[in-house]
Amino acid sequence: MSGSPKLEDIYRAHHPWLSNWLQKRLGCHAQAADLAQDTFxxxxxxxxxxxNLQEAKAFVTTIAKGLCIDHWRRKQIEQAWLENLKLAEEYRHIDEVAQRAxxxxxxxxxxxxxxxxxxxTRAFIASQVQGFTYAEIADQLQLSERTIKRxxxxxxxxxxxxxxD
Incomplete structure (x- = not known):
């Protein structure tokens, strides 16, 4: 092959490898297939x-790693929500569509x-999600109340x- 490899050449050369690589990391064939497609x-x-194709493989791998990190982060957030849902009586009635939203x-x-x-981020979450006062947050983070307000x-x-945006 001369010149830069075309996208279809990159896909043909690296999609099977990428799918297997993702399958090993995710443990789910469907998720691996989705992330492989998202990569391309x-x-x-x-x-x-x-x-060359080797440089393309390195780039494809970098994209796929980022997508894996995003996937795992989303899974952690979803798991945390579901665990908190079990503890919060007032939210147990929420239907699946609302939970997904x-x-x-x-x-x-x-x-x-x-x-x-x-x-x-810590100050924002403590204030908006956990309901702490600025004084409580300042005490927790060992910062001034003025800094917390900022x-x-x-x-x-x-x-x-x-x-x-």
């Missing part, structure tokens, strides 16, 4: 030229908050900007 969809949406919202919020510094404002502005 990302490659289609952001085309890139590679000098809540989980999807939590996943999006997690992605947004992951872009903020850890202390800002952190909460920063997180709210960040989320508002992402909603606008």
């Amino acid at each position: 969809v990302k490659l289609i949406t952001k085309p890139k030229k590679f000098p 809540i989980i999807d919202t939590l996943i999006i919020l997690d992605e947004w908050l992951a872009k903020l510094p850890d202390d800002v 952190y909460i404002a920063q997180a709210l502005v960040h989320c508002a900007q992402l909603i606008d």
Whole structure:
């Protein structure tokens, strides 16, 4: 093959390997198939030229690793929600469609908050989710109340900007 490999060559050369690789990591054939396809969809949406198939494989692997991390993170969020659902009597009546919407919202919020510094995220969650006062959060994080107010404002502005986008 001369020149850059085409997408179909990359797909043919690496899809079977990628599917097996993902299957070993995920333990689920269907999930592996979905993530393998998602990997190549990302490659289609952001085309890139590679000098050879080996370079393409390295890039495909990087994309797939990122998708695995996202998958596991979503699974952790979903599991945490379901565990909390068992403990919270007032939420037990929520139907599956509403639960899915809540989980999807939590996943999006997690992605947004992951872009903020850890202390800002902790302060925001403590305030908005756990209901702690600014003074309690300041005590927990060993920061001033003024800093906590600034952190909460920063997180709210960040989320508002992402909603606008």
